[in-house]
Amino acid sequence: MQSRIWKWLSGTSALALVLSFAPSALAQCGLPNKPIRPSRWQPRSSAVTPLLRLASDDWDDHEPSIIGMWHVTFTAFTQSGVAIPAPGAVIDNSLVVWHSDGTEIMNSSRPAQDGNICFGIWERTGRRSYFLNHIPWQGNDPSNAPAGIGVPAGGGQLLEKIILSPDGKSYSGTFSLTAYDPSGNVTVSFTGNLSATRVTISTPFSALL
Numbered sequence: 001m002q003s004r005i006w007k008w009l010s011g012t013s014a015l016a017l018v019l020s021f022a023p024s025a026l027a028q029c030g031l032p033n034k035p036i037r038p039s040r041w042q043p044r045s046s047a048v049t050p051l052l053r054l055a056s057d058d059w060d061d062h063e064p065s066i067i068g069m070w071h072v073t074f075t076a077f078t079q080s081g082v083a084i085p086a087p088g089a090v091i092d093n094s095l096v097v098w099h100s101d102g103t104e105i106m107n108s109s110r111p112a113q114d115g116n117i118c119f120g121i122w123e124r125t126g127r128r129s130y131f132l133n134h135i136p137w138q139g140n141d142p143s144n145a146p147a148g149i150g151v152p153a154g155g156g157q158l159l160e161k162i163i164l165s166p167d168g169k170s171y172s173g174t175f176s177l178t179a180y181d182p183s184g185n186v187t188v189s190f191t192g193n194l195s196a197t198r199v200t201i202s203t204p205f206s207a208l209l
Helices: 002-028 045-056 058-062
Strands: 068-079 089-098 103-108 117-126 129-135 155-164 170-180 186-198
Touching: 068 170, 089 186, 103 129, 117 155, 155 186
Parallel strands: none
Antiparallel strands: 068 089, 068 186, 089 103, 103 117, 117 129, 129 155, 155 170, 170 186
8 A cells, every 4th residue: 555655656746847847848849838818819910911811812813914915095185284175185006015024015106216115014903903104215306306316305104093804805094194304394294094905816907006
């Protein structure tokens, strides 16, 4: 009987020794040494951010893409703050390519000497919605040198807010275009609407006119 009691006491002492080291061991492993009250538990933001991102991006695989080539028409309704009579004035007819890296390039129907190739950068702002910051350089003014290339005529900034159609075959939106001289002074500005249709492998040239 005494032998059994001694073994029980020995086991109890060993267990007490182990429990005495448990708090420090748990702390070293990065675990709390006090019970966690569920009502006060808050997940770390770094732990939930990927889940939130997955939830918000879940519809990406089911939405059309802006990437590709487009035929875009710009119709202005104001010029330098003054309303243009209806139905507005078509100020550009362009081929535009949106790239997957967030850049964009436009081939305008404007004369080449007026600067018909220009570039932009875009970002997605919502479900099928996009914002484009486009920076065109105006070409050289031949009137300054009738026999050759004239001096630079300045540049501009074209800002677009667009919505892609559910089927991904067109988009529409609004734009503002501001032109500047070489010193950065505003020379003219336009605001209006734009509309675009996707260019495909079967699009004929006549569809761009």
